[in-house]
Amino acid sequence: MFSIFKKKPKPIDTSLLEPILTDMHSHVLPGLDDGSPDVETSLELAKGLVELGYKKLICTPHVMSDFYRNTPETINEAAAKLREALTKQNINLELEIAAEYYLDEAFLAKIEEQEQLLSFGDKYILFETPFMNPSAFTDKAIFQLQSLGYKPVLAHPERYVYMYGKYGKLAQMHEKGVLLQVNINSLTGYYSKDAKKVAEQLIEDRMVSFLGTDCHHTRHINMLHKAKENPYYAAALNLPLLNRNL
Ligand SMILES: [Fe+2]
Numbered sequence: 001m002f003s004i005f006k007k008k009p010k011p012i013d014t015s016l017l018e019p020i021l022t023d024m025h026s027h028v029l030p031g032l033d034d035g036s037p038d039v040e041t042s043l044e045l046a047k048g049l050v051e052l053g054y055k056k057l058i059c060t061p062h063v064m065s066d067f068y069r070n071t072p073e074t075i076n077e078a079a080a081k082l083r084e085a086l087t088k089q090n091i092n093l094e095l096e097i098a099a100e101y102y103l104d105e106a107f108l109a110k111i112e113e114q115e116q117l118l119s120f121g122d123k124y125i126l127f128e129t130p131f132m133n134p135s136a137f138t139d140k141a142i143f144q145l146q147s148l149g150y151k152p153v154l155a156h157p158e159r160y161v162y163m164y165g166k167y168g169k170l171a172q173m174h175e176k177g178v179l180l181q182v183n184i185n186s187l188t189g190y191y192s193k194d195a196k197k198v199a200e201q202l203i204e205d206r207m208v209s210f211l212g213t214d215c216h217h218t219r220h221i222n223m224l225h226k227a228k229e230n231p232y233y234a235a236a237l238n239l240p241l242l243n244r245n246l
Pocket residue numbers: 025026027100155214
């Protein structure tokens with residue numbers, strides 16, 4: 001694999017690079033999914049993200065039929081609770097809502113019936129697919145989202161096992177206009193060696209449009225601190241990331 005680094009790169013001071021002030025992928029809203037279970041935990045995570053330098057979070061709870069039947073109403077309610085708690089504690093962190101849509105039949109139905117979808121920024125829609133097997137609905141969903149003027153954003157492309165060894169498929173999706181969001185923690189090897197490799201390659205190929213924390217719990221916060229010293233994180237910060245327009 002071609003590498004932009006000739007020798008093993010040394011840790012560098014990423015505080016000198018233009019930071020990302022907005023995170024657009026997290027599970028910090030209380031009681032909606034496998035992220036924060038309650039307001040207290042959400043506050044702890046929010047404080048951790050503020051310490052990391054974030055000023056704004058676009059909160060993206062899972063929307064997945066059978067498991068997480070979140071709606072714009074339930075997500076709004078949870079955000080209101082967390083906003084109130086943040087204000088009480090004088091924590092300066094702006095919250096917006098969106099969602100991480102799991103690409104299943106129910107999501108396709110939502111698109112086809114033109115139900116309200118939670119987009120963010122310039123009509124971006126964050127979606128994920130199953131981890132082990134491709135979804136039969138991917139192409140159709142992407143096409144229909146784009147026809148409706150949405151810009152689909154694939155969450156953590158580096159984490160899909162079925163894509164390993166098929167980097168061309170990711171490149172194809174990117175060419176079709178699907179924006180790619182890499183998890184910052186993938187760069188530390190937190191998820192797997194394969195995820196780390198694909199994330200690095202995507203950065204080298206300048207195919208990354210967004211970075212996200214995908215923060216679920218405090219272990220993720222600790223890792224995010226480590227990731228700040230990662231040379232690929234620095235390389236990613238040098239890309240024209242769309243986080244900066246949110
Ligand atoms: Fe996520």
